[in-house]
Amino acid sequence: MASTTALFTGLSGLQAHSQKLNVIGNNIANVNTTAFKSSRMLFSTQFSRTFSEGTPPGQSTGGSNPVQIGLGVNVAGTQRDFSTGSITPTGDPSHLAIEGGGLFIVDSQNERFYTRAGAFSTNGLNQLVTVGGARVQGYGIDANFNIVQGVLAELSIPLGTLSITEATRNVRFAGNLNSDGNTATRGSVSQLFGTSANGLSVVAGASVPPTGTNVLESTSLLTEIEDPLLPGSGTAMFTPGQQIRLTGAQKGTSIVPDATLAISAGTTVRDLMDFLTQALGIRTGIGPNPDGRTPGVLLNPATGVISINGNTGAVNNLEVGTEHITLIDSAGTFVRQPFVMDAVQQSDGESVQSTFTLFDSLGAELTASISIVLEGKSSAGTSWRYYVDSGDDSDLALAVATGLLDFDTNGQLLSSGLVSIQIDRVGTGAASPLAVTLNFGDSSSPVTAFADPQANSQIQAVWGDGFALGTLTTFGIGQDGVITGGFSNGLTRSLGQVVLASFTNPEGLVDRGNNLFSPGANSGPAVDVTPGTFGTGRLTAGALELSNVDLGREFIDMILTSTGYTASSRVIRTADDLLQQLLLIGR
Numbered sequence: 001m002a003s004t005t006a007l008f009t010g011l012s013g014l015q016a017h018s019q020k021l022n023v024i025g026n027n028i029a030n031v032n033t034t035a036f037k038s039s040r041m042l043f044s045t046q047f048s049r050t051f052s053e054g055t056p057p058g059q060s061t062g063g064s065n066p067v068q069i070g071l072g073v074n075v076a077g078t079q080r081d082f083s084t085g086s087i088t089p090t091g092d093p094s095h096l097a098i099e100g101g102g103l104f105i106v107d108s109q110n111e112r113f114y115t116r117a118g119a120f121s122t123n124g125l126n127q128l129v130t131v132g133g134a135r136v137q138g139y140g141i142d143a144n145f146n147i148v149q150g151v152l153a154e155l156s157i158p159l160g161t162l163s164i165t166e167a168t169r170n171v172r173f174a175g176n177l178n179s180d181g182n183t184a185t186r187g188s189v190s191q192l193f194g195t196s197a198n199g200l201s202v203v204a205g206a207s208v209p210p211t212g213t214n215v216l217e218s219t220s221l222l223t224e225i226e227d228p229l230l231p232g233s234g235t236a237m238f239t240p241g242q243q244i245r246l247t248g249a250q251k252g253t254s255i256v257p258d259a260t261l262a263i264s265a266g267t268t269v270r271d272l273m274d275f276l277t278q279a280l281g282i283r284t285g286i287g288p289n290p291d292g293r294t295p296g297v298l299l300n301p302a303t304g305v306i307s308i309n310g311n312t313g314a315v316n317n318l319e320v321g322t323e324h325i326t327l328i329d330s331a332g333t334f335v336r337q338p339f340v341m342d343a344v345q346q347s348d349g350e351s352v353q354s355t356f357t358l359f360d361s362l363g364a365e366l367t368a369s370i371s372i373v374l375e376g377k378s379s380a381g382t383s384w385r386y387y388v389d390s391g392d393d394s395d396l397a398l399a400v401a402t403g404l405l406d407f408d409t410n411g412q413l414l415s416s417g418l419v420s421i422q423i424d425r426v427g428t429g430a431a432s433p434l435a436v437t438l439n440f441g442d443s444s445s446p447v448t449a450f451a452d453p454q455a456n457s458q459i460q461a462v463w464g465d466g467f468a469l470g471t472l473t474t475f476g477i478g479q480d481g482v483i484t485g486g487f488s489n490g491l492t493r494s495l496g497q498v499v500l501a502s503f504t505n506p507e508g509l510v511d512r513g514n515n516l517f518s519p520g521a522n523s524g525p526a527v528d529v530t531p532g533t534f535g536t537g538r539l540t541a542g543a544l545e546l547s548n549v550d551l552g553r554e555f556i557d558m559i560l561t562s563t564g565y566t567a568s569s570r571v572i573r574t575a576d577d578l579l580q581q582l583l584l585i586g587r
């Protein structure tokens with residue numbers, strides 16, 4: 001009797017090869033799917049009918065093998081090939097390919113998935129997303145653009161909307177100070193008179209009268225100074241509510257910033273002297289000049305003449321003329337030129353001045369200048385005094401810092417050449433003070449003090465950090481996944497870091513469609529790591545991973561599968577023929 005078992009055996013072959021053809025068809029259909037991972041189907045035998053399990057060899061027999069008849073084929077399972085596909089460039093900086101193991105981590109509707117497809121772009125919220133809209137996960141940044149590792153977050157690249165500034169912290173100078181120049185001997189002197197011949201004096205019966213034979217003292221009130229054009233009249237030159245304005249005065253080749261002193265009932269001559277000292281940037285407290293005059297604004301109480309003594313160095317020469325000090329009323333209207341100025345002497349000495357730019361914490365551009373004056377020569381070398389001024393200092397004082405730079409007999413600095421300065425920014429909204437380090441001794445280009453009879457001293461700020469307002473315009477992603485943003489002011493900052501997931505058995509992942517996977521029972525848990533660590537590959541930006549489908553192999557498997565399917569159908573036909581023959585016998 002023909003067995004019907006062969007029919008079912010052939011049927012199992014048809015079913016198994018039909019399923020394998022589905023797998024092959026899926027591989028071929030996804031030959032151009034980004035980062036697609038091909039699969040292969042494996043077969044196993046079904047259980048067998050066992051007629052005998054065999055006998056062992058004996059003394060007179062050789063033993064027998066098992067007698068079994070197979071009952072068909074089973075689908076044992078599928079295996080996914082997670083080998084890396086070819087990498088092809090796209091030119092899009094948001095596209096990423098993984099060269100090695102690992103998967104990108106994405107979030108879709110508050111559920112975490114994993115993918116190898118790195119065709120990312122930014123959405124309307126500037127978030128990095130997949131083609132299907134899943135948000136790419138990684139490490140974010142803190143307020144100082146430092147990457148915060150350990151906590152996954154959505155990655156954002158806010159092109160055109162993120163703006164930053166950076167305060168200046170360091171400025172480096174280079175140049176040569178001509179030690180062959182003349183040592184400074186004096187500072188400029190300008191005298192302030194009431195008229196061309198007389199100084200200032202107070203009115204008769206002043207509430208704060210001068211002592212002895214003095215006509216004016218520092219404690220005298222400005223509102224009690226007699227009008228020099230009306231001597232003996234008892235008419236005061238100033239009244240409360242007026243202002244004394246310094247405008248257009250010159251220090252070296254630079255114009256001194258305008259400054260104003262408000263006159264009240266209690267404003268004194270000392271207030272006027274301090275105002276002029278600070279507004280003109282005269283550095284006091286450093287001892288007398290070589291000619292014996294002390295820098296600052298001084299009063300001769302016996303004559304009522306006020307002297308403005310500047311610092312040494314030709315670049316510190318003060319030019320304060322009669323026209324540079326004006327009196328205005330409370331409405332800002334010009335009243336008169338209250339003083340007569342007389343230039344007595346000019347500053348001298350080898351010196352150099354240079355202007356440089358700084359930025360505060362809000363990105364506001366500030367201007368400062370440095371003057372360096374040859375103060376002394378000895379058998380040990382030369383000594384130079386620096387003066388730093390800034391009209392952007394928020395208080396009245398123009399002078400910011402002063403100190404000495406000493407050079408040896410080889411023209412080299414005897415110290416590190418690091419000078420710390422502070423510029424007040426009170427009331428500007430920026431962090432105050434702005435602390436900056438000036439570096440005159442950088443190893444690559446230190447300031448020197450060589451003799452150069454053919455040229456004057458020269459110094460220049462050759463480098464400085466700090467930047468004005470800049471907007472994010474470009475970005476790039478490194479092999480380690482760090483996203484670096486480029487701003488319009490030249491700054492670069494980290495914007496985040498792409499993180500990869502590593503699985504003990506990536507073949508155990510469950511395909512959820514749309515190029516997404518989720519952990520399976522046999523995949524092991526996800527381990528979040530940075531690219532290039534713990535078996536994950538490095539990232540290539542501006543490129544995508546192609547499908548790893550091998551068409552040649554797939555076509556061969558298709559032929560073999562077709563052959564197996566045809567052969568299984570032949571088994572069924574043959575079994576059917578036998579059954580037909582059996583039925584014919586009974587007719």
